Amino acid sequence: MKKITVIFLLVCTTIFAQTADExxxxxxxxxxxxxxxxxxxxxxxxxxxxxxxxxxxxxxxxxxxxxxxxxxxxxxxxxxxxxxxxxxVRGLPEYANILSEDGTTTSVPICALGGSVATSALGLKANVIEVKSIKELEELGKEKIEGKIVFFNRPMNPKDIVTFTAYGGCVDQRYSGAAEAGKFGAVGVIVRSVNLRLDDYPHTGSMSYGDTPVKNRIPAAAISTNGAELLATALKLNPNTKFFFKQNCKQYxxxxxxxxxxxxxxxxxxxxxxxxxxxxxxxxxxxxxxxxxxxxxxxxxxxxxxxxxxxxxxxxxxxxxxxxxxxxxxxxxxxxxxxxxxxxxxxxxxxxxxxxxxxxxxxxxxxxxxxxxxxxxxxxxxxxxxxxxxxxxxxxxxxxxxxxxxxxxxxxxxxxxxxxxxxxxxxxxxxxxxxxxxxxxxxxxxxxxxxxxxxxxxxxxxxx
CATH class of the missing domain: 3.40.630.10 (Zn peptidases)
Incomplete structure (x- = not known):
């Protein structure tokens, strides 16, 4: 009988607490x-x-x-x-163009990544090499990368229901892309915006140069997902397509x-x-x-x-x-x-x-x-x-x-x-x-x- 009473009191206490919490x-x-x-x-x-x-x-x-x-x-x-x-500080708005061999220029939306250095006052123009990962830089080597703008174009994985998982799966190219590309002689970096939607908004975010000396740091910018699709298509049609961008950011x-x-x-x-x-x-x-x-x-x-x-x-x-x-x-x-x-x-x-x-x-x-x-x-x-x-x-x-x-x-x-x-x-x-x-x-x-x-x-x- 004593055991039943104790159990009854415990149940009543739990019900009361639950009701009070509700x-x-x-x-x-x-x-x-x-x-x-x-x-x-x-x-x-x-x-x-x-x-x-x-x-x-x-x-x-x-x-x-x-x-x-x-x-x-x-x-x-x-x-x-x-x-x-x-x-x-970001400074004046950034701008960029895709430059075809026939002289046609197509403007695309970009923005400097947070912490990036600026381009020169005249901007930066170079040939582009597209990669899907940092590992791919190593496979290509300095001979194919030196003097070029590296275009990181790995999109978020649409199969991931938890979108933060998709974000984590490709944000390394934004954060470390410039530091890694610079090791192979790249002169700049353009990164596909970390976004599941196709639109014209470039998405900024933090990036790091690691232990790269200041004089060796290269400018890094994000390009909108629509801009990334356009640039990738242009490169397929003509691998000699050039890219121009200018940004004015500064670290104080x-x-x-x-x-x-x-x-x-x-x-x-x-x-x-x-x-x-x-x-x-x-x-x-x-x-x-x-x-x-x-x-x-x-x-x-x-x-x-x-x-x-x-x-x-x-x-x-x-x-x-x-x-x-x-x-x-x-x-x-x-x-x-x-x-x-x-x-x-x-x-x-x-x-x-x-x-x-x-x-x-x-x-x-x-x-x-x-x-x-x-x-x-x-x-x-x-x-x-x-x-x-x-x-x-x-x-x-x-x-x-x-x-x-x-x-x-x-x-x-x-x-x-x-x-x-x-x-x-x-x-x-x-x-x-x-x-x-x-x-x-x-x-x-x-x-x-x-x-x-x-x-x-x-x-x-x-x-x-």
Whole structure:
């Protein structure tokens, strides 16, 4: 009889907790969908400030604006964390032409890759050699590459349902293409935009010269997918086709910027920290609404929704708006460095950096035990069509926090349209849906609430 009573009490306790959690999540979603602030904040970031390239005036304006808005929330603390960041400037718009032997010129859309050097003041004209991979450079050798522009033309794999997998499958040519092609005497690099759609938008992104001396660095630009198709066709018809492009970008000395941080102090375990964040910088071609204005305003709204719901967190919940994710990760590294120096105890960190589309779930970098706990919350998210709970990556900015026992997570919105806008001039406010953005903020807040209430699983027990 005693055993039956204990089981009955455990079942009743579980049902009560589940009901309380269901009510809490419902109140969070209701508040986000009827009184959310994320969309209004994003409107200002996108339309009043615009693209926020690291080290720019606009990036500083974004720091000032988000700090002021976070202070209005009445949280316990809002502050700036200084961080030195690179300052790369695009300069005048780039332009390019395909040059046929009969003198015909065809303009194609290009943009300099972030961190690239400029061409000469007169531009760069040379024959083109098309390759599909960095490995192919080695097979061709210096004799066939020297003095030419290397055209990397490997597209994203359309068979990959998870578009981030397709992105990872070809982004190496953008990041390392110039460094590798330069070793074989190439004079420039043109890279097919990392985009599944055929359009006229060139997509920029970070690139690296590695340890290549400054004097040996060659200019690198992205070409739109339509432009890449046109250039590939021209080369098939005439391998002697030339390409001309001009770009005016320049790398300056590092400048000081800031991570913007706001927190609600925990009532029971104030020294246990939960982080939610996105990156405040963006590329300069559009206004950075999806990448990553959406993650910034969703993270800000997590704090607001927690306060609006009346929930009193046990642990300290901290929103971090990271600077310089796009071309250096200085903000994420700086935050982790300071946290380590202060011996801060971070137990959970969630990042939103995959666009403001409809949330589908989360990926987790954590122990099996912690993932099992997350799986036990699956039914709480089912009414909101959140179904994806998988082990995998988290986010670039929270990644440096990785250590034993911490749980890292990334919000995973529907990704099918994300790379249509990623790092391109059409990453703009009108392409963000208000309701989808608010659903993402509510989904993030709900997961933060659950980790705050129940804690993480250690090797021995759950600290709740």
């Amino acid at each position: 009510k809490q999540l419902r109140s969070i979603y209701d508040a986000a969908l009827t009184d959310g602030m994320a969309y209004n904040w994003l409107d200002h970031l996108s339309n009043q400030i615009g693209g926020r390239l690291s080290g720019s005036v606009e990036a500083q304006q974004a720091v000032d604006y988000t700090k002021k808005e976070l202070e209005k929330l009445g949280v316990d603390r809002v502050y700036l964390q200084p961080v030195m960041v690179p300052r790369w 000395d590092d400048v000081q910027s800031y991570n913007v941080i706001a927190e609600i102090k925990g009532s029971t375990y104030p020294n246990e920290i939960i982080v939610v964040g996105g990156h405040l910088d963006s590329w300069d071609l559009g206004d950075g609404s999806h990448d990553d204005g959406a993650g910034v305003v969703q993270s800000m709204d997590v704090l607001r929704l927690i306060k609006a719901s009346g929930y009193k967190p046990k642990r300290t919940i901290r929103a971090v708006l990271f600077m310089n994710e796009e071309n250096g990760l200085r903000g994420g590294n700086k935050y982790a460095q300071v946290a380590k120096s202060k011996n801060e105890n971070h137990i959970f960190a969630l990042e939103s950096d995959a666009g403001g589309f409809s949330p589908r779930g989360f990926s987790f970098d954590c122990s099996t035990e912690n993932f099992e706990q997350v799986e036990s919350w699956r039914n709480l998210f089912k009414p909101y069509l959140i179904h994806l709970f998988e082990k995998g990556g988290s986010g670039a900015d929270v990644g440096p926090l990785k250590k034993d026992n911490i749980v890292l997570a990334g919000l995973r919105p529907d990704s099918q349209r994300y790379f249509d806008h990623h790092h391109a001039a059409n990453d703009t406010f009108e392409h963000v849906n208000k309701r989808e953005l608010e659903l993402g903020a509510a989904t993030m807040t709900s997961l933060v609430y659950l980790f705050d209430k129940y804690g993480i699983v250690t090797s021995k027990k759950i600290k709740g």
